[in-house]
Amino acid sequence: MTCRVLLLGLLLLAFVPPPAGAQTPAARLDGMWSDPPVTPEGLFCFFACTDTGLARLNALLDDPANDARPFQQLQAEAKQAERAYIRDQLTPAARQRYPFDPADDPGFLRCEPWGTARQIFAPHQLEIRPRGADRLELRYGEWDGLRTIYLDGRRPAARAPSAMGHSVGRWEGETLVVDTSGIAASIIMLPDLQAMGEHSDELRIVERYTRSADGGSLHLTATLTDARTFRAPLVLRKIWRWAPEQQIAPYDACERPTEFKKGARP
Amino acid sequence: MRWRRAALAALPMFTLTAADAIPHHAFSPVYDEHRVIIVAGVVTEFRFVNPHAMMVMDVTDEGGKVVQWTVEFAGRLNLSEFGWTAGSIKAGEKVTVTGNPTHTGSARIFFRRIVRADGTELLPGNAQRLDTIEEQRRRRRQGTQQQ
Numbered sequence: 009m010t011c012r013v014l015l016l017g018l019l020l021l022a023f024v025p026p027p028a029g030a031q032t033p034a035a036r037l038d039g040m041w042s043d044p045p046v047t048p049e050g051l052f053c054f055f056a057c058t059d060t061g062l063a064r065l066n067a068l069l070d071d072p073a074n075d076a077r078p079f080q081q082l083q084a085e086a087k088q089a090e091r092a093y094i095r096d097q098l099t100p101a102a103r104q105r106y107p108f109d110p111a112d113d114p115g116f117l118r119c120e121p122w123g124t125a126r127q128i129f130a131p132h133q134l135e136i137r138p139r140g141a142d143r144l145e146l147r148y149g150e151w152d153g154l155r156t157i158y159l160d161g162r163r164p165a166a167r168a169p170s171a172m173g174h175s176v177g178r179w180e181g182e183t184l185v186v187d188t189s190g191i192a193a194s195i196i197m198l199p200d201l202q203a204m205g206e207h208s209d210e211l212r213i214v215e216r217y218t219r220s221a222d223g224g225s226l227h228l229t230a231t232l233t234d235a236r237t238f239r240a241p242l243v244l245r246k247i248w249r250w251a252p253e254q255q256i257a258p259y260d261a262c263e264r265p266t267e268f269k270k271g272a273r274p
Numbered sequence: 275m276r277w278r279r280a281a282l283a284a285l286p287m288f289t290l291t292a293a294d295a296i297p298h299h300a301f302s303p304v305y306d307e308h309r310v311i312i313v314a315g316v317v318t319e320f321r322f323v324n325p326h327a328m329m330v331m332d333v334t335d336e337g338g339k340v341v342q343w344t345v346e347f348a349g350r351l352n353l354s355e356f357g358w359t360a361g362s363i364k365a366g367e368k369v370t371v372t373g374n375p376t377h378t379g380s381a382r383i384f385f386r387r388i389v390r391a392d393g394t395e396l397l398p399g400n401a402q403r404l405d406t407i408e409e410q411r412r413r414r415r416q417g418t419q420q421q
Contacts, residue, residue: 043355046406075415079407110300122298132351149351150298150325201300257350261323268303269377 033182034138036219040255041134041226041248042149049247052083055200056129056230056244061090087202094198094242098205102237108195108204111270115195119262121151123171123194125207128215128230133256134248144177144184152259157186164190169209184217196232199244208236224250298325298349305374305384313343313383314370322360324349329363331371333381343381345371348398356399367391 044050049057052065065086068074074082091107098106114120122130133149142160147153157177164174173191177184189212198205211234218227226248233241301307315333327347332340347353353362363369368391373383388396 046403047410048407051403051407069411075411078404079411080404111303113299116299116303132349132355152324202302204300254354257324257354259324259351261321261328262298262325265304267376267378267380267382270303272302272306272377 033179033184034144036182036223037136037184037217037226038138039136040251040253041136042132042251042254043249044247045225045249048079048083050249051079052086053245053247054131055197056246057199058090058093058242058244060093061086061199062245064089090199091203094203094205097238097240097242099235099237099239102205106198106205107202108206109270110201110204111268111272113195113204116265116268119264121153121171124155124173124175124188124191124213125194125196125211125232126204127151127153127155127172128213128228129197129199129244129246133251133254134226135256147256149254149256150259152256157184169193173213180216182218184215186213186215186217188213188215196237197244198242205237207232207234210234210236226250301374301384304376304382306377307374309375310372310386311375311383312370312372314368315343317363317365317367317369318342319365320360320363322350322353322358322362324351327353327358329385331369341381343371343383345373345383345385347385352399356402362396363388 044054048065048069049062052062065082068082068086069079095103095106110116115122115126127148127150130148130150130153133147135145135147137145137147139145139156142158144157144159146155146157148155153172155172155175157175159177159179161176161178163176167190169190169192171192171194173188175186175188177186179185191207191209191211191213193207193209193211195204196207196211197203211232214231214233216229218229219225220227228246228248230244230246231241232238232244313331313333315331317329317331319328319330321328326349329345329347331343331345333343334340350358370389371383371385372387372389373385376382386398390396
């Protein structure tokens with residue numbers, strides 16, 4: 009009986025977000041996160057979003073004239089405004105290829121795993137775990153992707169860019185700051201799978217991860233800099249929900265498409 | 275069981291959103307989001323896998339010929355958020371599937387709704403999220419009106 013009570017207590021504790029300020033910064037992010045809280049902001053930023061897009065969504069939601077319009081319709085209108093904003097942030101060369109035809113996506117055509125610029129905005133599970141004293145691992149449900157964040161400031165000797173690049177992390181108070189460069193030219197969410205763009209191997213991403221005061225959500229602000237892609241740094245946001253009940257399942261049944269149509273944009 | 279197709283274009287419930295999309299790639303190269311068809315048959319297999327769960331069903335066409343249809347879902351990593359398991363759909367079940375057809379008209383459909391023989395339904399997770407958001411908006415409006 010005592011064992012049962014103890015087990016029940018431990019189980020309950022696992023589902024309660026730790027209180028703010030009760031842990032070290034690393035321990036505050038440690039654990040499983042997944043799809044965002046079910047709020048307008050959470051749904052709008054399911055992959056990623058911009059402040060411009062969010063402001064447009066909130067203006068639409070606050071306008072009583074839109075009370076009878078479904079949320080999906082308002083979201084689509086705000087996303088359209090967001091894409092126009094992102095298009096304006098692109099260099100002329102990048103703008104010509106935006107949005108990227110999803111039929112040309114190597115993840116779709118050849119089951120090629122995503123690079124960092126897409127992986128960090130992947131929906132669903134994200135597990136953060138310390139690995140020794142000098143690194144963190146970020147594991148994603150999508151593609152079962154794995155990133156290593158080096159906390160000791162180490163920089164690799166000059167080497168060719170790779171899909172995940174090289175990530176160095178540090179703590180600023182309770183915020184994890186991750187600086188990634190050396191990412192091979194690939195595809196990027198701008199801001200989701202319906203509107204992707206291409207980046208060059210000059211891309212640098214600075215991610216800032218902060219847990220909410222109530223412990224229930226994780227917020228990412230990512231600043232993307234790439235002079236060949238963006239006219240100025242682009243800031244994207246994303247949210248996860250504390251989800252200790254979630255697990256990362258095998259990602260081993262990707263099939264190459266047998267039929268598809270080019271130019272069929274949503 | 276006969277199969278039937280219906281052009282139910284422009285139904286708001288079938289409008290795709292980012293959260294609805296197939297996880298590892300965009301939906302549009304394979305499926306036509308502007309059209310919806312209905313197919314009825316008997317499940318022969320359900321694979322609860324990533325990146326896309328898959329169901330195979332035997333569908334008897336109007337000439338009495340059995341055609342094997344593939345039903346594609348979001349991935350296990352998405353469906354598990356809403357309590358789906360490998361046992362959510364069983365071989366031998368009679369089901370009616372509503373979803374988006376392929377651009378080519380092949381025997382393949384992207385899941386939007388499944389109705390079982392007993393009338394119970396399976397819906398994509400995003401439909402549940404949208405219901406919650408609309409309820410939040412309704413309560414907010416009520417709160418504003420009472421002030």
